[in-house]
Amino acid sequence: MAGDGAGVKFTVRELGVRYGERLALRDVSMDIAEKKITALIGPSGCGKSTFLRCLNRMNDTISGARARGRILLDGADILAPGTDVVALRQRVGMVFQRPNPFPQSVFDNVAFGPRVLGLASGRLLASLVESGLRAADLWDEVKDGLAQDALALSLGQQQRLCIARTIAVAPEVILMDEPCSALDPISTLRVEELMRTLAARYTIVIVTHNMHQAARVSDFTGFFWIGEDQAGLLAEYGATAQVFTRPRDRRTEDYITGRFG
Amino acid sequence: MKQGRGGARGAPAGRTRWSEFAIVALIRVLGFSTVGFVLLIFAFLLREGLPVFFELPASTLLGRLWYPTFGSFGALPLILGSLLVTLLAVLIALPLGVASAVFIREVAPRWAREVLKPLIEVLAGIPSVVLGFFGMSVVAPLVRQWLGAPTGLTAFTGALVLAYMSLPTIISVAEDALDAVPRGYRDAGLAMGATRWQTTWRVVVPAGRSGVIIAGMLGMGRAIGETMAVMMVTGNAARLPLDAAALFKPVRTMTATIAAEMGEVARGGVHYHALFGIGILLFVLTFLINLAAARTILRRRRKGGLR
Ligand SMILES: Nc1ncnc2c1ncn2[C@@H]1O[C@H](COP(=O)(O)OP(=O)(O)O)[C@@H](O)[C@H]1O
Numbered sequence A: 001m002a003g004d005g006a007g008v009k010f011t012v013r014e015l016g017v018r019y020g021e022r023l024a025l026r027d028v029s030m031d032i033a034e035k036k037i038t039a040l041i042g043p044s045g046c047g048k049s050t051f052l053r054c055l056n057r058m059n060d061t062i063s064g065a066r067a068r069g070r071i072l073l074d075g076a077d078i079l080a081p082g083t084d085v086v087a088l089r090q091r092v093g094m095v096f097q098r099p100n101p102f103p104q105s106v107f108d109n110v111a112f113g114p115r116v117l118g119l120a121s122g123r124l125l126a127s128l129v130e131s132g133l134r135a136a137d138l139w140d141e142v143k144d145g146l147a148q149d150a151l152a153l154s155l156g157q158q159q160r161l162c163i164a165r166t167i168a169v170a171p172e173v174i175l176m177d178e179p180c181s182a183l184d185p186i187s188t189l190r191v192e193e194l195m196r197t198l199a200a201r202y203t204i205v206i207v208t209h210n211m212h213q214a215a216r217v218s219d220f221t222g223f224f225w226i227g228e229d230q231a232g233l234l235a236e237y238g239a240t241a242q243v244f245t246r247p248r249d250r251r252t253e254d255y256i257t258g259r260f261g
Numbered sequence B: 001m002k003q004g005r006g007g008a009r010g011a012p013a014g015r016t017r018w019s020e021f022a023i024v025a026l027i028r029v030l031g032f033s034t035v036g037f038v039l040l041i042f043a044f045l046l047r048e049g050l051p052v053f054f055e056l057p058a059s060t061l062l063g064r065l066w067y068p069t070f071g072s073f074g075a076l077p078l079i080l081g082s083l084l085v086t087l088l089a090v091l092i093a094l095p096l097g098v099a100s101a102v103f104i105r106e107v108a109p110r111w112a113r114e115v116l117k118p119l120i121e122v123l124a125g126i127p128s129v130v131l132g133f134f135g136m137s138v139v140a141p142l143v144r145q146w147l148g149a150p151t152g153l154t155a156f157t158g159a160l161v162l163a164y165m166s167l168p169t170i171i172s173v174a175e176d177a178l179d180a181v182p183r184g185y186r187d188a189g190l191a192m193g194a195t196r197w198q199t200t201w202r203v204v205v206p207a208g209r210s211g212v213i214i215a216g217m218l219g220m221g222r223a224i225g226e227t228m229a230v231m232m233v234t235g236n237a238a239r240l241p242l243d244a245a246a247l248f249k250p251v252r253t254m255t256a257t258i259a260a261e262m263g264e265v266a267r268g269g270v271h272y273h274a275l276f277g278i279g280i281l282l283f284v285l286t287f288l289i290n291l292a293a294a295r296t297i298l299r300r301r302r303k304g305g306l307r
């Protein structure tokens, strides 16, 4: 499958997810390449977010959600019983659809993770915050207002702050669920550029409803679809260039050429 | 669209409009009369209480001795007594109440939540005489034993009982505040590798802090106006509580004074006016506390921190 040449970060095999009785995702298998950007596209309700939330077990917070199958992170099954989800989430961070900075200062937002995890304090913490903000391309805009309320920032800045906050705990993977859907086009571009830079150091998996975005930023693309039984499935997966120019699946072709809207 | 329908069937629309008018008028009358009654009560309070401020000089009113039989109306012991008992009660109840709210909201399984919430409402409905009786017959002896003091009827005992009484208010207001914290904050905390506890204490509770402050103030408003239970357990000695030891000695609150003495005063006398003067003070204090709570609520809304 995908991931030729580069290392594999996640190996997902026969993943199925239920919400109560309802099957939301059926039999998904894919390899996610290390330090690349993998985009997940598809119509809404096909299980993209569900899949993404499995990768850091955030689905555990939804009552009634159950996952079956295997998800290997660097070879170890994160769905196995006894997995330390707290440690897992430190390795696999997440940026959400709506920017959700804490109602605290900019500094405290980025410092949250390091403080909670006991990674740093004092001068070291300050430099960690600075490097997080720099990595998220936000430093120049907030360096004079680290004490200001994070909610006073623009939405685009808030989303980059959330990225900085995630980076500050030094994750290996960053999951992003439609991170630009609440942003204006210019902020969107900045986040996309940021993702390209971050891909040098992090494995990134992004859900997007914007196919142009997937085509622009990602190395690999997975196309999800809703099966006849209303369960989501992975219809096609491959290098982004291939998926967008020579799709193997009819449904993919129809979708990206806009025949499904 | 609305107009079109009205035009097609003129009569029903007309009747609807009339009953609409009647209902609005009724609601308006009820609303205004409620406000009117409050104003009337306040006017009555002023009429009966204000004279004392002319009959006695301020130095007497703020004196250290409340001894009506000898014409000594120093309200300072009563004011400090009320403040002492109330503040101590809130100091005890606020951490407990917030902890309970966190438990109900964040920790308890669903079935426990469904049992606990109505249970707390029931707690709020226990008549204060019953609690006073309980305080007198159970809590006070325990306090006495624990202190080895001559009496268990102390400021501390009163604070315990008042804390218990203001808990339901504090819990339910704090719980609403936690409930209003957007799910996104929780998710963000968890997704960064914070444990559930860390997320609760460092994200959810701080995000709901203004609500927690409001809970404290409303609890205080509840406590300062409480009469019966307090009267039964604080010993009612009008002494000035000035040192730490005063915590474990009897005190007398403003409310207890009014309730205990109102029955035996001559209507229209100085003592009568003085009791109403205390009533005015109590009213103003409660009003200020509620005002502070309302301001916090407003500020929180304006900031848009909660969605
Ligand atoms: N918290 C939830 N509880 C129950 N069902 C859910 C929940 N979240 C998603 N689903 C269901 O799972 C399916 C996939 O949803 P989702 O993963 O959000 O799709 P997408 O992100 O592709 O739009 C949908 O049919 C949705 O109704």
Ligand SMILES: [Mg+2]
Pocket (backbone or CB within 6 Å): A048, A049, A050, A177, A207
């Ligand atoms: Mg989604």
